[in-house]
Amino acid sequence: MKIPKDQIIELLQGRGDGDRAELARGELPDEVDTDRDAGLLAKFGVDPKDLLGGFGGKIPSL
Template sequence: MQIDKQQVVEFLRNRGDQQQAEQADGELPDQVDTDQHADVLGKFGIDPQELLSGGLGGMKGKLGL
């Protein structure tokens, strides 16, 4: 699944991880593939399934799922 990098960055900021948010902003491509980039997401403590299940404050609705 493709998601916008800014959604991941916002998720980290909302979690209070400003430093990780800045690091993710520099390391992730503009469009994040949850399968291809699962290792990088894991590095930031993000489970790709969490993103798909609405872990970003209703991400499913934003993706039209």
């Protein structure tokens, strides 16, 4: 699944984790592939399942 970097940053900020959000802003590609970039997501404490919540379980079309 591909997710815009901004959505991940918003998730981190929503958790009150501004420091990680800023690090993610500099390290994540503009479009994050949850399979390819699983290691980076883990580094920032993001589980791809957390990102599905914003779509009601639906995968966005880009």
